[in-house]
Amino acid sequence: MRQSQLLRQKIVYSILAWTVGIAIFFPILWMVLTSFKTELEAVATNPSFLFFDWTSENYHTILAESRYFSHFWNSVVISLGSSLLGLLIAVPAAWAMAFVPNKRTKDVLMWMLSTKMLPPVGVLVPIYLIFRDFDLLDTKLGLVIVMTLINLPIMIWMLYTYFREIPSEVLEAARMDGATIGSEIVHVLLPIALPGIASTLLLNIILAWNEAFWTLILTAAKAAPLTAFIASYSSPEGLFYAKLSAASTLAIAPILIIGWFSQKQLVRGLTFGAVK
């Protein structure tokens, strides 16, 4: 009796979970499917789900017409560069707040988080002007700097929660053993916090890869990453859904693959501190 009830409950939950999962995933699946259709089929009023003439023509056209690999390379440089630069700043900052806190530490953390609540448009003009004056418009360096600044609060918060879980006695032991602050961080803190640092890095690569506000505004051609590449397919002459889908698929593919292989790490990173 009780067992069958449990089983029923399990089935209901499974159905519910799958429904939500498919609902979330469906647009992505539809995009991938559309990328293999012809333009005509893509806009058909009665679209077929799987039974259409599969074609890879869209991909051929896109790779031939545009500079996918140059955009891809820009995305790699910007997301990886900003994540690494961010880590370089965030590790010492999080170390200080986790292990040498003072009365204002909580306020500083809250203030940093509050900057994430600001609509980016609010600082569009000043940033644009600064970029213009410093010749940073349409440069990878410029985007690396902006991405670093945007994601720094999240990086510091994530690392801070990780570091808080590390007993401070271990770092004190290192200090007693003659380690300088630098070697305390490099030889003791970083190796212990490696899983946390890895998931922070991963999440920030994903965030920077997907960022589309600043990348579209601050770049034109030279430094344009994949987000700009997608946007270029919504042209004034009308939308080419199939090609747009193919472009989007190509843009998200790398990050999807990284995400797939590191999902365990990511989930652990995002829920860290929530459950012990």
Added chain:
Amino acid sequence: MGNITLKQVTKNFDGHEVIKPLDLAIENGEFVVFVGPSGCGKSTMLRMIAGLEDVSGGTIEINGQDATETPPAKRGLAMVFQSYALYPHMSVRSNIAFPLKRAKMDEALINEKVEKVAETLNLTPYLERRPGQLSGGQRQRVAIGRAIVREPAAFLFDEPLSNLDAALRVNMRLEISQLHKDLQTTMIYVTHDQVEAMTMADKIVVFNAGNIEQVGSPMTLYRHPVNKFVAGFIGSPKMNFIEVDETISGQPVNCLGVRPEHLELSSRQGTWKGKVGVAEHLGSDTFLHVNVPGVANLTVRADGNCPFNYGDEVYVSPVEEHVHYFDATGKAVRNEAVASVSIPVSSFSQ
């Protein structure tokens, strides 16, 4: 060399004085135990000596040099933490070698030293293991090994045995005492366990509420506690306190203290008559909790073969020369002053 001198050292947390100005001299080679209840400031004091905690006032001298502002690494002290604080990502070998590597010592010399320390502490078979693969006792030994290998001026132990089970604690206590005999290096040891303090120390420093109550050898503290706090803290089971209102040789006495081992039992006669409550038979000893109406609940340490049990009526008498006297402030009234006077317990006789 490991002389450590504290001069008027104080510590404030948020304007709250947790260590009141205190002076203390620790001689080279001494085994000094800081003992006291939790929150009394003993660990804070140790951390200030280590340099892990800033000093709010006063100076700390190590080997005659002012080290108040010296960073921990430069003080030449080694510390063993309660949680062992081993580096979880390193092998036992790397853990022990860590301080030597930081000192940029030659690799061959490091290996030689690590092997020697591992041998002393019976850690040789575990050198390639990670701390997570060791038992609590072995981890503690690695922590001690990491301290020894540096050949420090002094060792600082912060409640190193609290995380071990009772049997292992006794073993490690002996090992640390043996280590002190072998190395003859200054050791400062923080504990809340008065048994550890009594058995290991050359000198005990009793802390209470940020003050030093008394400094002395274990037996001095046991025989001549300067106040009620020390009298009650040192010795197990605790000293019995009996409220009185007497004047002895012109000095007011508000309290008598008698240790459980200084009470004699009889079934026929004695100073106080009471009823046995719980009787704890330990084999070697028996602890009787005797309720004497109008006096106190007295703990009596008796022979292992003590015949008394729950509900028995017994007479309890203190051994006169071992009775302690305290005034209203808890300060001990020197025994010599009252030595010739008989115990003022007549008023309780029943």
